[in-house]
Amino acid sequence: MLYATVGDAGNESLAQDLDSFGGKILRLTIDGEVPEDNPFPDSPVFSFGHRNPQGLAWASDGTMYASEFGQNRWDELNLIRAGANYGWPVTEGIANNADYVDPLQQWSTESASPSGMSIHQDLLYVANLRGERLRIIDLNSPSDSTEAFTGSYGRFRDAAVTAAGELWVLTNNTDGRGTPQESDDKILGIFPAKFSQ
Template sequence: MRSRRGRAAVASLAVVLALTSGCSFGPPGPDEAGSAPNLPGPSVAPTASADAGDQEIAVTVLAKGLEVPWGIAFLPDGSALVTERDTGRILKVGPESDADGLKVTEADRLAEVRSSGDGGLLGIAVSPKYATDKTLYVYYSTATDNRIGKLVLGRTLQPILTGIPRSLEQNGGALAFGPDGYLYAGTGDGTPTGTLAQNPKSLGGKILRMTTAGKPAPGNPAKNSLVWTSGHRNVQGLTWDATKRMFATESTQPRFTELNVVRKGKNYGWPKADGTAGVAKFTDPMITWPTAQASCGGVAALETLVATACLLGKRVYLLNVTGNGTILGKAQELLTDKYGRLRALVTAPDGSLWVSTSNQEDAGEPDPEDDRLIRLVFSDGGAGRS
């Protein structure tokens, strides 16, 4: 674990990027179908702007000096809770501001967390009933396993599910409430050869669906089983679009990074399939990228846009997806090599996207401002909201 580079701080910086040659966000060329997505403007105007032709992208650095921020979830008041993988801290970002921008405070520190490799304090989800129960859910590593627990800030963490396989590099960690009100978790296979992903009795290499007590949710594919889907290597991102279609990233397969449309009871092929298998018993990904250009973590959806943030690829991929799951045009790129490794990606309540860097880990090359939380707002031209 890297040492901390100063206390958490906030700085507000806004720039506008033009997407050109490989990062174009304007209308597609004649060999592409569809058009690029368009998101609402920022709730607060950026401090700098420029004419980027058909598309302006306001990029605002909301916070600096964090240490491997992993999960982001929003409270009803618009503030964000951010987990730090290696420190076990939960940070509260906003909604208040100080002289530098959004205020960052330590909301809690979980002593139960034991970080090593890519394990530690990972995903975080806010109870749909937070206004009355004040409850949060976290995915975290101990010395022997990965767990899901619930807590009220400042009170004791209570595990609701234990025994998820623990390893140095494949711990999963995605955690989110679905439109159905149940809690979903993405786990890692945790073995070098992928022996758990195809084992229906193992929690490893799965997407799990559960009640807030950690019990199998009604309607799961197999009665009394938490398993929603199987055949995964390392699920680190989950999201749903407006049609309630579910997406998940497959983060660290050796050859291909996958973005999957998740369907009840399906098998996504690991370790038999790395990328598209073309085998009837396995469900092929919606899209793949070479892992060296991707290794994506967080995934977010807004209207027709699906976006994923990538660690090795050091970029955000943007997709325009139709109602039947067809991708319009080519996957487009944003922030390539501008901020280093990118991990978390979520849609904020105001329609912006928040993304985190992950440069304060052993594979990263941090600069004095890392790690950062970054806010993205798209405007002008393209499809989607005007």
């Protein structure tokens, strides 16, 4: 299936409107059709109540995760289930409100802006823009995380694992928001074993 993250485009109320694609994660077949087993009839909407979801990744058991920018308090890591409501704009971060699904983790926006991410051998790697760091989450303990390269390479846009098992991390310093370093932007090659216990 083809999944797409869609922000609320600054119109908060769209995130709770199932007739809008704003503030959603969408799911389509690779031909662009609505899958018969989507949670809402004849709709590409897969989950809702998102503000600005960015990265998507799937664990080996099929569990789906998404990173999300909050507005000005809490960025999120969410475990995505079909048809679930992730709270925006009523909630931002962990709210303990039974009407909405709380994130697995929340991070202050200045330490995060979590963007692209990738999973390799139960470790989730999250690239952070404003937070200028790589965050690593052991999916066996998904409410904890460790951090690497904080401030060393500037903003990180994406993380991907190659077929050979090497982690590639993309910097994002030349888009007018960052402070370019020599030879930016870069793709850093890292062996994930470096982060294993």
